Amino acid sequence: MGMWLLGLGLLAACDSSQPTQAIVGVPVPTEFQVGETTFNANCAACHGNQAAGTDHGPPLVHKVYEPNHHGDQAFQRAAANGVQAHHWQFGNMPKIETVTPGDVDQIVKYVRWLQRQAGIQ
Numbered sequence: 726m727g728m729w730l731l732g733l734g735l736l737a738a739c740d741s742s743q744p745t746q747a748i749v750g751v752p753v754p755t756e757f758q759v760g761e762t763t764f765n766a767n768c769a770a771c772h773g774n775q776a777a778g779t780d781h782g783p784p785l786v787h788k789v790y791e792p793n794h795h796g797d798q799a800f801q802r803a804a805a806n807g808v809q810a811h812h813w814q815f816g817n818m819p820k821i822e823t824v825t826p827g828d829v830d831q832i833v834k835y836v837r838w839l840q841r842q843a844g845i846q
């Protein structure tokens with residue numbers, strides 16, 4: 726399952742003409758669209774279209790990041806402090822100074838929605 730998502734992420738990353746619903750085949754509900762826009766502007770360069778991963782960062786739609794293992798605070802900490810590489814081989818994540826804690830709340834809602842679409846909860 727992990728490799729499958731990663732494979733799709735790499736495909737999506739190679740083709741920038743992919744619509745945003747390339748992986749989750751339903752439109753993003755209105756309540757998650759602010760999170761989607763903020764994610765795309767600040768996180769997708771590494772975490773990929775629909776958080777499916779790229780060759781700069783891991784998929785967040787992955788069992789490793791299910792709410793029980795990486796709670797919402799892990800997202801706040803990642804954005805505020807950056808992340809030392811420990812789960813993957815992509816290197817460290819820098820802190821993201823362009824987002825506020827409120828922005829990260831919206832991003833988390835969007836990523837949790839993506840995770841639920843993939844059966845991760």
Ligand code: HEC
Nearest residue numbers: 767768771782799800803810811812813815816817818821
């Ligand atoms: C420059 C690339 C890059 C950007 C931009 C980036 N990340 Fe990351 N992120 C990474 C990498 C690489 C890791 C994996 C580190 C590891 O565990 O090996 C990671 C890990 C994470 C984790 C897991 C943290 C943990 O506790 O293990 C979360 C959550 C996360 N990123 C959220 C975000 C969010 C939200 C944004 C946008 C605000 C973002 N990232 C932007 C590269 C990036």
